[in-house]
Each structure stands twice: as structure tokens, then as C-alpha cells.
Amino acid sequence: xxxxxxxxxxxxxxxxxxxxxxxxxxxxxxxxxxxxxxxxxxxxxxxxxxxxxxxxxxxxxxxxxxxxxxxxxxxxxxxxxxxxxxxxxxxxxxxxxxxxxxxxxxxxxxxxxx
Amino acid sequence: xxxxxxxxxxxxxxxxxxxxxxxxxxxxxxxxxxxxxxxxxxxxxxxxxxxxxxxxxxxxxxxxxxxxxxxxxxxxxxxxxxxxxxxxxxxxxxxxxxxxxxxxxxxxxxxxxx
Numbered sequence: 001x002x003x004x005x006x007x008x009x010x011x012x013x014x015x016x017x018x019x020x021x022x023x024x025x026x027x028x029x030x031x032x033x034x035x036x037x038x039x040x041x042x043x044x045x046x047x048x049x050x051x052x053x054x055x056x057x058x059x060x061x062x063x064x065x066x067x068x069x070x071x072x073x074x075x076x077x078x079x080x081x082x083x084x085x086x087x088x089x090x091x092x093x094x095x096x097x098x099x100x101x102x103x104x105x106x107x108x109x110x111x112x113x114x
Numbered sequence: 115x116x117x118x119x120x121x122x123x124x125x126x127x128x129x130x131x132x133x134x135x136x137x138x139x140x141x142x143x144x145x146x147x148x149x150x151x152x153x154x155x156x157x158x159x160x161x162x163x164x165x166x167x168x169x170x171x172x173x174x175x176x177x178x179x180x181x182x183x184x185x186x187x188x189x190x191x192x193x194x195x196x197x198x199x200x201x202x203x204x205x206x207x208x209x210x211x212x213x214x215x216x217x218x219x220x221x222x223x224x225x226x227x228x
Contacts, residue, residue: 033216042118042205042219043157088157092214100145100214101170106156 004032004089004105012111019076021108023089024069032065033090033102034074043088046074079112086110116140118220120206126226132194135223137206138187147217148181148191149205157205163189196227 007022023032031050035043049056049065049072056063062075076083086109090102119138127133139146147162161171166183174181178197183189193200203224207217 030214040221042207042221043217044219045216048216100164100212101147101159101162102214102217103159104157 004091004103006087006089006105006108008108009106010109010111012113013079015079015081015112015114017079017112019079019083019110019112021074021087021110023072023074023105025072025089025091026070028067029091031092032063032072034061034063034072035088035090035104037086037088037107039085046087076110079110081112081114084110084112118206118208118218120204120220120223122223123221124224124226126228127196128228129197130195131227132192133196133200133225133227135191135204135206135225137189137191137220139189139206139208140210140218141187143208143210143218145209145212145217146183146189147207147209148189149207151203151205151222160191198227201225201227 004023004025013019029051031048033048034046036046037043047058047061047063049063051067060077065072086107088104088107090104121136144165148160149157150160151157160173161181162169163183179193181191203222205219205222207219209215209217
């Protein structure tokens with residue numbers, strides 16, 4: 001079964017607004033990652049947050065992690081049309097006794113209207 | 115640096131034909147992953163290699179699928195015989211020293227089986 005589930009499935013905002021996407025997972029993790037996928041392209045790694053971290057920033061991206069609720073959020077501030085893409089969270093399966101692999105959610109499709 | 119290179123980018127073939135997808139990982143990366151992406155099932159891990167050795171092939175759907183990594187710079191995913199339900203986008207990804215660290219994805223092969 002999927003480890004990470006993103007919410008919402010789709011999000012449409014105006015340029016300049018902030019976009020928040022959420023990810024919930026089921027079992028303990030070592031780290032959680034966020035990826036972006038532009039249409040017709042591969043996934044691109046955005047940010048990694050470790051289980052002992054609560055918040056991390058990278059440019060206009062802010063990621064939070066709440067291990068007690070088994071959830072994470074990705075905030076994109078001052079969105080641009082170029083941020084239009086699908087966003088995925090991924091968790092490591094290692095804590096489940098799994099091997100060196102990531103399990104991806106089904107993603108949030110973000111549309112930023114100019 | 116060149117990223118992960120996949121070929122072909124698009125493949126259209128008839129049911130029953132053999133299909134071979136190719137991947138060149140980033141030089142120096144120890145881990146190589148093959149994923150399949152569909153609307154219904156999202157991104158699924160098929161198999162991954164560490165130092166050219168297959169580690170986990172539990173995601174390979176059936177015996178029609180096989181993957182090889184004859185050397186550190188090349189991997190293939192083969193489907194024989196192909197079926198319409200194999201239609202999907204297939205991604206290859208690599209990571210440098212741990213599978214659960216950020217992965218670098220190719221732009222995928224869009225496979226259509228008629």
C-alpha cells in the first residue's frame with residue numbers, strides 16, 4: 001500500500017498566492033522527501049527533511065514535519081506560473097524493515113494561473 | 115553533468131512484441147531504480163540495483179518483465195511479450211550512495227502497447 005498520501009489531489013491558485021500541500025504517511029520514517037514533476041518530465045528532488053527535524057526552508061519552499069501526526073506539508077510562497085507541476089512526497093521504507101527504497105504518494109497537481 | 119538518460123523517449127508497438135527500455139545512470143551512482151507511472155496506480159517501484167546487483171524485484175509485475183544491469187553505466191528493462199496493460203511511463207532513477215537519499219530521475223519512456 002502507499003506509504004505517503006498527498007492532499008489535495010489538485011490545487012488551482014493565482015500567481016502570487018501561497019500553495020500548501022499535505023502528505024500523510026503510515027509508519028515511522030527516517031526521512032521524507034518532496035519532488036516536483038513537470039508535464040512530460042521526470043521527477044526532480046526538491047527537499048529532504050529528516051525525522052528529527054521539524055521545519056526546513058529552501059528558497060520559496062518551506063517544509064514541515066510532524067512525526068507525532070505522521071504528516072508533512074509543503075508550502076510554496078509567492079507562487080509563479082512556472083511552479084505549475086505535480087508534487088509528490090516520498091518516504092523511506094527502511095523503518096518498516098524494507099530495503100533501500102522510497103515509496104511515493106500519488107501527488108498533488110498544482111496549477112498556478114497567471 | 116549529464117543526468118540520467120533514458121531511451122527511447124516514446125515507444126509504440128503491438129501487443130506480443132518484445133520491448134526493451136534503456137537507462138544510463140549518473141556516473142558514480144551506486145543505486146539504480148526502475149519505476150512505472152500510471153494514472154491509476156501512481157509511481158510504482160519495479161526493481162532496484164545496488165552496484166549492478168538486483169536487490170529487490172518484488173515490484174516486477176510478472177515473469178514477462180525482466181531487468182539487467184551488465185555494468186555500472188547501463189541497465190535495461192525488457193517486457194516480453196508485451197500487453198496493452200503494460201502501457202505506462204517507465205522511469206529510471208539513480209542515487210549516489212543510499213537508495214533512500216535523493217534520487218535523480220530520467221525523463222522516462224512513454225510506452226504504448228496497441
